[in-house]
Amino acid sequence: MRIPLLVRRVGSLLALILLAACRIESAAPSGGAAVAQASAPSGEVWVYTSMYRHVLDALEPLLKERLPGVQVHWYQAGSEKVASRLEAERAAGAVRADVLVTSDPFLYERLAKEGAFLRYASVNALRIPRTLVDLDARYAAVRLSTMVLVHRVGAGEAPKSFAALVDGSWKGRVAIGDPLTSGTAFTWAVFLHARRGEAYFAGLREKGAVVAGGNAAVLQKVESGEVDAGVLLLENALAAKVKGSPIKVVWPEDGAVVIPGPVGLFASTRNPVAAKALVDVLLSPEGQRIIVEKGDMHAVDPRLSGPRGEPGVEGLLGRAQAWTPELLEQGLLHGGDIKEAFSRAFAR
Missing domain, CATH: 3.40.190.10 (Periplasmic binding protein-like II)
Structure with missing residues (x-):
């Protein structure tokens, strides 16, 4: 299911x-x-x-x-x-x-x-x-709505998964939304926390991920060349491409959110x-x-x-990661803990 x-x-x-x-x-x-x-x-x-x-x-x-x-x-x-x-x-x-x-x-x-x-x-x-x-x-x-990866055309090989963002090859070159202020970024964080634990947040911080606020800020950083890739809503990426944005959509191998x-x-x-x-x-x-x-x-x-x-x-x-009743409960009952874990990781 x-x-x-x-x-x-x-x-x-x-x-x-x-x-x-x-x-x-x-x-x-x-x-x-x-x-x-x-x-x-x-x-x-x-x-x-x-x-x-x-x-x-x-x-x-x-x-x-x-x-x-x-x-x-x-x-x-x-x-x-x-x-x-x-x-x-x-x-x-x-x-x-x-x-x-x-x-x-x-x-x-x-x-x-x-x-x-x-x-x-x-x-x-x-x-x-x-x-x-x-x-x-x-x-x-x-x-x-769907959280996917985006990559600026001409900026080398695109990341293939969310997991790739912490493998070292994207150090300082990726932007993510802030789960403390963005609802869609929070849902994405719940998924990644459930699958990879707090270590994923720490890995993002150690590899220099840029916390950009909301989806519009993530898009702007990728388009401007400040970073080469980002985690973004599909709808924002598609609308930007129609306007000539130099980005392409990457469906993560470990499942979109x-x-x-x-x-x-x-x-x-x-x-x-x-x-x-x-x-x-x-x-x-x-x-x-x-x-x-x-x-x-x-x-x-x-x-x-x-x-x-x-x-x-x-x-x-x-193409998506599976929701489960347990994951829904995690976001509902432990959302504050997940946000706190994210804050701790990026406060180091």
Whole structure:
């Protein structure tokens, strides 16, 4: 089984199908001209998300077409900032968000354990590989980001794996994100810590890895020639290549790190009908296509190809390191320890 990331218990797809069959509000699965519901969605919906602004802009016309009576408000920021705002609102007992769409699987698992999510199985979720769906219908992946290697063209031979970054051949020539401030870099760090332990962080430090902050900073350092290679989100690399960036994508032999971006509905939502309808649109073929074409991310719909000619979701999962329940628990329960280990390594 690949990436058993959102699967917490042994269950079958039948459980998800039964949940979907019992729901009241649902969207036409093939994405018809309008959302067919017993009660037409209306009113306001607040979405807290880390999706790129240009992707949200591309989704707007589709949402207006499918949900003409719904006014969608976005709070858009990085996953870490979204989480901070959400925690502050939860502490105050006044969560404004109806829907959460970020790229922090650990946050979703914690919120699910705390009972923060409303269970909902969209008809369109039935197509998603079951390893990317919580079988209790608390959340499901809506998009997939992927940490890969990038290498500047003409800078010698490219690294072939994440392990190669500490073998001595890349001393002072590689940039990585900072797991203390970047959510995607943190997820990557959890994977490498689980596989190689704290020694991997120490090895990066000893071999002169440059901690560059977020993905944009990593890309800039590779493009400028300050370093020759970096650990970067695939979507950032593909977008940069279209603009003429002198980099190439390297799929690590020890497996890319796929970071699901789930969607969840808050149990506190004041407008569950419209919130559910919005989830249906995001998971519709048209919504998924926008995520691929405008966001350079992988859709979770297996019928769609990946961005810029890359394989679709099934091919992606075959190139990725496997998520396990144990790894998810590590990030959830010991994330602070992992960050501390990283800080210790680079403070030497």
